[in-house]
Amino acid sequence: xxxxxxxxxxxxxxxxxxxxxxxxxxxxxxxxxxxxxxxxxxxxxxxxxxxxxxxxxxxxxxxxxxxxxxxxxxxxxxxxxxxxxxxxxxxxxxxxxxxxxxxxxxxxxxxxxxxxxxxxxxxxxx
Amino acid sequence: xxxxxxxxxxxxxxxxxxxxxxxxxxxxxxxxxxxxxxxxxxxxxxxxxxxxxxxxxxxxxxxxxxxxxxxxxxxxxxxxxxxxxxxxxxxxxxxxxxxxxxxxxxxxxxxxxxxxxxxxxxxxxx
DNA sequence: TTTATATTTGCAACTTGGTTGCAATAGTAA
DNA sequence: TTACTATTGCAACCAAGTTGCAAATATAAA
Ligand SMILES: [Mn+2]
Ligand SMILES: [Mn+2]
Ligand SMILES: [Zn+2]
Ligand SMILES: [Zn+2]
Numbered sequence: 001x002x003x004x005x006x007x008x009x010x011x012x013x014x015x016x017x018x019x020x021x022x023x024x025x026x027x028x029x030x031x032x033x034x035x036x037x038x039x040x041x042x043x044x045x046x047x048x049x050x051x052x053x054x055x056x057x058x059x060x061x062x063x064x065x066x067x068x069x070x071x072x073x074x075x076x077x078x079x080x081x082x083x084x085x086x087x088x089x090x091x092x093x094x095x096x097x098x099x100x101x102x103x104x105x106x107x108x109x110x111x112x113x114x115x116x117x118x119x120x121x122x123x124x125x126x
Numbered sequence: 127x128x129x130x131x132x133x134x135x136x137x138x139x140x141x142x143x144x145x146x147x148x149x150x151x152x153x154x155x156x157x158x159x160x161x162x163x164x165x166x167x168x169x170x171x172x173x174x175x176x177x178x179x180x181x182x183x184x185x186x187x188x189x190x191x192x193x194x195x196x197x198x199x200x201x202x203x204x205x206x207x208x209x210x211x212x213x214x215x216x217x218x219x220x221x222x223x224x225x226x227x228x229x230x231x232x233x234x235x236x237x238x239x240x241x242x243x244x245x246x247x248x249x250x251x252x
Numbered sequence: 253t254t255t256a257t258a259t260t261t262g263c264a265a266c267t268t269g270g271t272t273g274c275a276a277t278a279g280t281a282a
Numbered sequence: 283t284t285a286c287t288a289t290t291g292c293a294a295c296c297a298a299g300t301t302g303c304a305a306a307t308a309t310a311a312a
Pocket of ligand 1: 023094
């Protein structure tokens with residue numbers, strides 16, 4: 001179900017995403033939120049925010065679930081598909097704006113491409 | 127540690143991969159092997175086969191771990207990097223031979239690209 | 253402002269994928 | 283055959299994510 005009510009917890013979680021283009025893992029949020037919040041609540045709010053077109057989610061390199069802010073999505077269309085970069089040093093995940101050309105695969109219908117680039121971020125390079 | 131001894135369990139697991147270019151999830155192997163095998167054993171053997179350059183692993187769409195046969199790898203170099211396709215219908219995962227061009231990202235050093243294409247496989251399209 | 257209702261939350265218990273320590277077993281080379 | 287080390291099974295564990303339910307609360311109607 002999408003977000004129906006603007007609760008304190010919803011606002012608090014949304015603030016975490018508002019500033020940056022970085023993604024946040026659910027595990028991180030459950031552990032490090034200023035105001036502690038039950039983990040089911042965190043999972044459920046993020047889920048609803050995704051359904052509402054506010055956030056998108058993906059799986060990081062260790063199988064953890066990450067969320068980040070959408071740019072121009074709505075409940076009806078989620079168009080914010082892009083590659084993600086995860087730093088092997090510090091673990092940080094960024095949304096990228098670069099387009100990646102996906103080839104046609106014969107006899108397959110491709111509906112979605114998940115691209116995760118792994119490497120060193122700016123901070124960890126220096 | 128890499129594979130040191132050719133045990134019955136190692137042989138049995140290897141046979142699962144030998145024929146096809148399809149990947150197999152650990153969960154599937156633990157559940158459906160003809161000769162039942164302890165799950166720690168399965169995890170450990172797959173791990174060693176990867177270290178030996180016989181298999182490569184990646185994370186599928188639900189965060190599960192998958193393995194597939196390498197073509198030309200060894201302990202020393204794992205060069206078998208390619209995109210994977212997972213069917214949204216039947217869940218099957220295939221290794222693809224197509225090359226995907228990864229753009230340079232400024233101020234980032236990219237070490238590895240994980241590409242997972244999701245869609246419908248040949249069987250599920252018909 | 254008060255009331256009514258549906259949504260949201262916390263909690264505790266659960267499920268599932270994956271890991272670990274250790275004692276028993278079994279390849280392999282001598 | 284023996285000796286040595288790698289491998290296995292087992293049981294217990296850990297961590298991420300899910301679920302059912304009763305209590306709390308946002309919001310709209312009265
Ligand atoms: Mn993103
Ligand atoms: Mn592959
Ligand atoms: Zn970094
Ligand atoms: Zn299919």
